[in-house]
Amino acid sequence: DFLANGYLTREHNFIQNLETLDGASVLKISPGGIARHTYWEHPFKYGFQPHGQERSQAAYQEQLASLIRQAVSRSLRHDTTYGILLSGGYDSRGILGCYLEARGQRELHTISWGREENIPGSDCVIARQVAEKVGADHHFYQRPLTEVLDDFRDFILLGEGRTDDAASYAVFDRIKKQQGID
Numbered sequence: 550d551f552l553a554n555g556y557l558t559r560e561h562n563f564i565q566n567l568e569t570l571d572g573a574s575v576l577k578i579s580p581g582g583i584a585r586h587t588y589w590e591h592p593f594k595y596g597f598q599p600h601g602q603e604r605s606q607a608a609y610q611e612q613l614a615s616l617i618r619q620a621v622s623r624s625l626r627h628d629t630t631y632g633i634l635l636s637g638g639y640d641s642r643g644i645l646g647c648y649l650e651a652r653g654q655r656e657l658h659t660i661s662w663g664r665e666e667n668i669p670g671s672d673c674v675i676a677r678q679v680a681e682k683v684g685a686d687h688h689f690y691q692r693p694l695t696e697v698l699d700d701f702r703d704f705i706l707l708g709e710g711r712t713d714d715a716a717s718y719a720v721f722d723r724i725k726k727q728q729g730i731d
Contacts, residue, residue: 621647632730635659635687637675645683654684658730662690662720690724 562569570576573589621644625631633648635641645659661676666689668674673689680687700720724730 617643618647618650622651625651630656630658630730632658632660632688632725632728633685635661635676635680635685637661637672637679641676642679645679645685649683657683657685658728659685659687660690660724660728660730661687662692662724664692664694666691688728690727692720696720 557563560569570585571587574585574587577584577586625648631648633641633645635645648657659676659680661673663671663673666673666677677687677689
């Protein structure tokens with residue numbers, strides 16, 4: 550694990566007989582002994598329906614859409630120029646849609662990256678088409694193989710749920726400076 554990923558996954562460690570705790574849990578030590586205590590549990594842990602509630606697919610879609618809108622709105626607190634990473638996939642297009650809903654086309658910048666922009670059927674081609682359709686100022690950021698390799702460690706260490714702060718990635722800082730966006 551460590552040699553392949555640069556960190557240890559939950560079930561592995563360097564110390565024999567040492568166990569890791571599950572997320573949202575603590576170890577309680579008292580005169581009566583040691584016990585694991587879970588202080589929070591995701592409502593969908595045991596299946597799609599939380600606590601036996603029956604909901605329609607449309608209700609789940611609306612709830613997810615609402616959560617994504619809230620997340621995008623929280624990120625747009627400042628009156629500044631933003632750049633939206635646009636891969637051409639549904640998630641980035643959804644974020645773009647929420648941005649448009651919240652701010653309109655005001656200073657709309659989209660960014661894609663890759664080895665080459667014009668590879669037929671690639672995310673970069675789709676991203677440019679989407680950007681053109683919504684009137685965005687689209688920029689392609691070419692990432693030579695050497696740069697990808699230089700950033701590989703960051704993507705492994707900072708990705709995989711270790712951070713949600715895009716500024717933690719050196720590549721995002723370079724793109725922000727090159728494109729003049731926040």
